[in-house]
Amino acid sequence: MASRRIPAKTAGTYVRRTIVLSYLFLLVVWPVGLIAQHTFGNGFGNLHTALADPAVTSALRLTVYVAVWAVAINTVFGVGVSLLLTRYDFPGRGILSALIDLPLSVSPVVVGLALLLAYGGTNGFFGPALNSIGFQVAFATPGIILATAFVSLPLVIRELVPVLTEIGTDQEQAARSLGAGPWQTFRRITLPSIRWALVYGVVLSLARSLGEFGAVKIVGGNIAQQSQTATLVVEQKYQDFEQGTAYATSFLLALIAVAALVVVTVLRPKEKPDGD
Amino acid sequence: MTTTTTLTAGAARRRRPRSATSLTRSSGLGLGIALTWFSLLVLIPLGLIVIQSTDGGWHTFHDTITSPQTASALRLTVLQSFYVTIANVVFGTLIAWVLVRDEFPGKRLLEVIIDIPFALPTIVAGLVLLSLYGPKSPIGLNVANTERSVFLALLFVTLPFVVRTVEPVLIELDPEVEEAAASLGASRFTIVRRILLPALAPAITAGAALAFARGISEYGSLVLLSGNLPNHTEVASVRILTYIENGDKAGAASVAVILLAVALAAIVLLQLLTRAVAKRG
Numbered sequence: 016m017a018s019r020r021i022p023a024k025t026a027g028t029y030v031r032r033t034i035v036l037s038y039l040f041l042l043v044v045w046p047v048g049l050i051a052q053h054t055f056g057n058g059f060g061n062l063h064t065a066l067a068d069p070a071v072t073s074a075l076r077l078t079v080y081v082a083v084w085a086v087a088i089n090t091v092f093g094v095g096v097s098l099l100l101t102r103y104d105f106p107g108r109g110i111l112s113a114l115i116d117l118p119l120s121v122s123p124v125v126v127g128l129a130l131l132l133a134y135g136g137t138n139g140f141f142g143p144a145l146n147s148i149g150f151q152v153a154f155a156t157p158g159i160i161l162a163t164a165f166v167s168l169p170l171v172i173r174e175l176v177p178v179l180t181e182i183g184t185d186q187e188q189a190a191r192s193l194g195a196g197p198w199q200t201f202r203r204i205t206l207p208s209i210r211w212a213l214v215y216g217v218v219l220s221l222a223r224s225l226g227e228f229g230a231v232k233i234v235g236g237n238i239a240q241q242s243q244t245a246t247l248v249v250e251q252k253y254q255d256f257e258q259g260t261a262y263a264t265s266f267l268l269a270l271i272a273v274a275a276l277v278v279v280t281v282l283r284p285k286e287k288p289d290g291d
Numbered sequence: 292m293t294t295t296t297t298l299t300a301g302a303a304r305r306r307r308p309r310s311a312t313s314l315t316r317s318s319g320l321g322l323g324i325a326l327t328w329f330s331l332l333v334l335i336p337l338g339l340i341v342i343q344s345t346d347g348g349w350h351t352f353h354d355t356i357t358s359p360q361t362a363s364a365l366r367l368t369v370l371q372s373f374y375v376t377i378a379n380v381v382f383g384t385l386i387a388w389v390l391v392r393d394e395f396p397g398k399r400l401l402e403v404i405i406d407i408p409f410a411l412p413t414i415v416a417g418l419v420l421l422s423l424y425g426p427k428s429p430i431g432l433n434v435a436n437t438e439r440s441v442f443l444a445l446l447f448v449t450l451p452f453v454v455r456t457v458e459p460v461l462i463e464l465d466p467e468v469e470e471a472a473a474s475l476g477a478s479r480f481t482i483v484r485r486i487l488l489p490a491l492a493p494a495i496t497a498g499a500a501l502a503f504a505r506g507i508s509e510y511g512s513l514v515l516l517s518g519n520l521p522n523h524t525e526v527a528s529v530r531i532l533t534y535i536e537n538g539d540k541a542g543a544a545s546v547a548v549i550l551l552a553v554a555l556a557a558i559v560l561l562q563l564l565t566r567a568v569a570k571r572g
Contacts, residue, residue: 028393035389035401038382041423042447043404049422049429050415096325098318105314105322111329113562118333120501120554122508123413124528125547128535129336132343132544140339165332197317219410226412228511229528233535246414246511253418253515265415272410276403 047269053258054266065263073240074248075267081156081231081244082224085163089220093171094213098205100172101179102187118168126165127233134158134234154236159244162230167223171216178212179205215279222275226268340551343544355545360521361530365549367441368527372506375445379502380495383453390454391461408450413511416447421516436518441526444512449505453498460494493564500564504557508550 054061065071099105100112118126134152135142145152152158186208190200206213228246235242243251245268253261314322344352355361390401408416420443422428425435434440464487472482510528517524527546534543 024393031385031389032393032395035382035386039386039401039404042450043407046419046423046447047407047411050419053422092325092328095321096329099322099325103312103314103318103322111326113558114329114334116558116561117337117554120504120508120557121337122510122528122531122547122550122554124510124531125337125340125508125550128531128540128543128547129340131535132339132540133331133336140335161332168333222410226410226415228412228414228514229532233532246412249412249414249418250514261418265412265418268412268415269419272412272415273403273407276406276410280399280403280406 050262050266050269053262057259061259061263062266065260065267068260070239070243070251071245071248071260071264074243074245074264077156077159077243078225078245081159081163082221084160085167085224086217086220088160088164089167089171090213090217092168093175093216097172097175097179098201101176102184115169115172118165123166123227123229124233126162126230130158130161130165130230130234134161153234154238154242156235156242158234159231159242162234163224163227166227166230167220170220170223171213174212174216174219175209178209182208211282214282218275218279222272225271337551340544340547343540344548346544347541351541352545352548355542356549360525361542361546363522364525364527364530365546367438367525368507371438371441371445371526372503374442375449375506376499376503378446379449379453380499383450383498383502384457384491384495386454387457387461390458392466405451405454408447413448413509414514417444417512417515420444420447420512425516435516436520436524438524440516440518441513441524444516445506445509448509448512449502452502452505453495456494456498456501457491460491464490493568497561497564500557500560504554507553 096111096115100108121129131139131153133140133142134145136146136151136153137143139153142153150157152161186204187200190204191197195203226246227244228250231242231244232247235244235247237243237247237251239251245264249261249264249268252258252264356365386405390398390405411419420440421435423430424432424440424443426433434443469482469486472486473479477485508528509526510532513519513524513526513529517526519525519529527550531543531546531550534540534546
């Protein structure tokens, strides 16, 4: 899109611009801005109250713990699957590629139900067997990690696959022919060229993982100070009329989400694979 | 963001990898591990929903989804998602157009704003909308606990889809083609109908399919906003949750299987469009 000419501005240009800006202001900017106003309406009081509340702090800790696990799993899985999809030919490749996107369009509630049917302690498909070896999944942290990993599963892959396809395999083959092993080739050749795409994928997965609500509510059981994540605390506090705390916790979550977006937006244009 | 390059990324992914090799022993092992994990996490649990929904036979499934409260929830969900999809087709295309063809200070900021609904936790999205369009609305506009609140919440969470699918296509579209058509005497209407719409239609459809699928499945942003009033503002996912809480797994699975079918249909449509676009390109 180098030096694309922008057509002359007409009255229509300004009409369209005004409509778009007003639409986004009313739908996104103003409402999101009110969160900050509600949080800091009386100074830092709400934030202090929230951070002094053990329900909130334990939820924040659990959320971070779960998110780190889910992102780590999805990063390893995502890099592996992306390499398989772009570097190897195997039967069912197309189907796998299509199914990978499924978690993005499945309702969080359906995700929760599905995991409960599989890992529920008493009548889940795998649950009783796992319970008998002392591993509780549903209504415990492993279940929350599974739910979070499920909903953010495709994000790393969606960032990596286009880049891996774009850079091709010439350099990797050259490295291999010069005697580099597969791991060395990956670390020295492939990884540096997909570095930024991987960063975006991880940042987006992290944002998604911190914000999951429906699936973790069902699989985790929403037990205060035990399986209640930050988003679930927001709901509970709001319904318990502790709205200041609800707004303060929301503000923290929104802050992380927006920060993640800014990081990705600022970093992205620097990425020019192969320098062309 | 993630929704940025749905069509193009899909096309890239679908393309047979250049100089792809068949599986070696170690990559075969990797594929085995990846497929096992994917099956344990996604495929088997989702499959169990399908099994569970037919557990009580066709009658249980039929009775569940035709019970007045569930039927009303499904109707509301489909109808509002449909309205929201239409709104997205219009506004999403318009936003993409302004992002690509217009130049003004602060446009980069707009790119971030478009993706906020995607990155914001859904429960926060609900709270956010409640503070402007709820009972304490500073502009006196209270839609909480009405059908319009469902529309509003879905409109918020689906904002990026059409924008992000149309934008890359519009970037590739050379304005000179339109100028040439205009210099040959084509009216504005003809240019839109004969040049812009055919080029943008697959992307708009893809974005619309994603938005519709997201609308159907939405839960978090509605919890605080819509009030979940039975037969009035209760959506399908809330219905599923009620079935789960009542211990009726078959009932929950019956509604879930419908949502799952819609999600699958959206993905199939997306794949078909991607293939069509790849063939044309």
